[in-house]
Amino acid sequence: MSSSVSPSVALGRRALVVLTLINMFNYIDRWVVPPLFESLKREPVLGHPSDARLGSLMTAFVIIYMLASPFFGALGDRMGRTRLIAFGVALWSLATATAGLATSFLMLFAARATVGIGEAAYGTIAPTVLADYYAPDRRGRIMAIFACAIPIGSALGFVLGGLVDTHFGWRAAFFVAGVPGLILSLLVLTLKDPPRGLLDAAPVAHAEGTPALEALRHAYAVLLRNRLYVLTCLGYAAYTFALGGIAAWLPSFFERVRGVSHAQAATVPGAIVVVTGFVGTFAGGWLADRWLVTNKQAYWWVSGIGALLATPFALVTFTAESPAIYWSASAVCQVLLFASTGPMNAATVNIVSPSMRATALAFQILVIHLLGDVPSPPLIGWISDRSSLGQAVLILPTAILIGGLFWIWAAREDARAT
Numbered sequence: 001m002s003s004s005v006s007p008s009v010a011l012g013r014r015a016l017v018v019l020t021l022i023n024m025f026n027y028i029d030r031w032v033v034p035p036l037f038e039s040l041k042r043e044p045v046l047g048h049p050s051d052a053r054l055g056s057l058m059t060a061f062v063i064i065y066m067l068a069s070p071f072f073g074a075l076g077d078r079m080g081r082t083r084l085i086a087f088g089v090a091l092w093s094l095a096t097a098t099a100g101l102a103t104s105f106l107m108l109f110a111a112r113a114t115v116g117i118g119e120a121a122y123g124t125i126a127p128t129v130l131a132d133y134y135a136p137d138r139r140g141r142i143m144a145i146f147a148c149a150i151p152i153g154s155a156l157g158f159v160l161g162g163l164v165d166t167h168f169g170w171r172a173a174f175f176v177a178g179v180p181g182l183i184l185s186l187l188v189l190t191l192k193d194p195p196r197g198l199l200d201a202a203p204v205a206h207a208e209g210t211p212a213l214e215a216l217r218h219a220y221a222v223l224l225r226n227r228l229y230v231l232t233c234l235g236y237a238a239y240t241f242a243l244g245g246i247a248a249w250l251p252s253f254f255e256r257v258r259g260v261s262h263a264q265a266a267t268v269p270g271a272i273v274v275v276t277g278f279v280g281t282f283a284g285g286w287l288a289d290r291w292l293v294t295n296k297q298a299y300w301w302v303s304g305i306g307a308l309l310a311t312p313f314a315l316v317t318f319t320a321e322s323p324a325i326y327w328s329a330s331a332v333c334q335v336l337l338f339a340s341t342g343p344m345n346a347a348t349v350n351i352v353s354p355s356m357r358a359t360a361l362a363f364q365i366l367v368i369h370l371l372g373d374v375p376s377p378p379l380i381g382w383i384s385d386r387s388s389l390g391q392a393v394l395i396l397p398t399a400i401l402i403g404g405l406f407w408i409w410a411a412r413e414d415a416r417a418t
Helices: 006-031 034-041 051-076 081-099 105-131 136-168 170-188 212-225 227-256 262-292 298-319 323-338 341-350 354-371 376-386 389-417
Strands: none
Touching: 006 081, 006 105, 006 136, 006 170, 034 051, 034 136, 034 170, 034 227, 034 262, 051 081, 051 105, 051 227, 051 354, 051 376, 081 105, 081 170, 105 136, 105 341, 105 354, 136 170, 136 227, 136 262, 136 323, 136 341, 212 227, 212 354, 227 262, 227 298, 227 323, 227 341, 227 354, 227 376, 227 389, 262 298, 262 323, 262 341, 298 323, 298 341, 298 389, 341 354, 376 389
């Protein structure tokens, strides 16, 4: 291999490792909260919050995350990306640690909302950096590797939160989750920001001299006219509605409805996610890239079929009473759901111009959270307060089904167009 190529390959691999590691801590900080719900509910200084208020902790983060994403998406298409990422990592880590100092529910709520600002800077920009290091036909696998950090980080968040809460209390869980990110933020500054669109066939249209607000309006108009992008976002929104509800309430469901111990309810689902998430995410990305050789719509087909197959297993997870059945159904459901993660990120960056990838990802974040996991955790909590948690979670399989149907629609639309 020539010397002119080797540095790019090495830098790409280094960026993949660093950004994937940080993505893992991104999800640790995000999902350390649900296993603390039962302890927070018993905390006098927080006012013994209701299920609806506990669900709002997840919503607080997501609302700020989705509102801040368009801002950072616009910056990510016009400014140095690694500095923006470093800022985001440092901010969300500091906010997570601050939650451990909360002396009221309002303070805890504000800390979790601030986490959303930091993660918006990271979530909108990091995938675009990776997209510029790797060619389009490799992005399914690369995004799958990057996305493998999602289940691992989510699971570690659940396990870390449950174990630290059990032995040291809920405040310590926030400290342990937040502090490492402050160190990782410095690591991002050592990465090289690659030229935008270097490996894409289409030329990159730059917006120098165009006012930022005008450029943003133009970008959104282009995205909304992109039918594949719209269908991809709608499917992702339904999928996110389901995942947000599952992640927020699964530990409490097993503890309250199935009678599983607090420690087991917090740690066993996380242990399952480590395995199923890694297998599902990596297998989905690998399968989609292989299928892409003969089918240009492979990214949507893998995601859509996976969601449809996951629907009955989600229903069994919430209705079966035998531990052997509901734990097994949960594992199969998660493998099928996580298979969508890499292909959907790859599909999004491939169907938009390299010059507006951060904006496209940011707008996608806005849509999927506004329609997805902003309403789902508090809605489930609201239904639970008026009936039972066992009844409330039954809305989730339907959301998975809807997501799969949108992605299959996108695949058929693209096939007709080509």
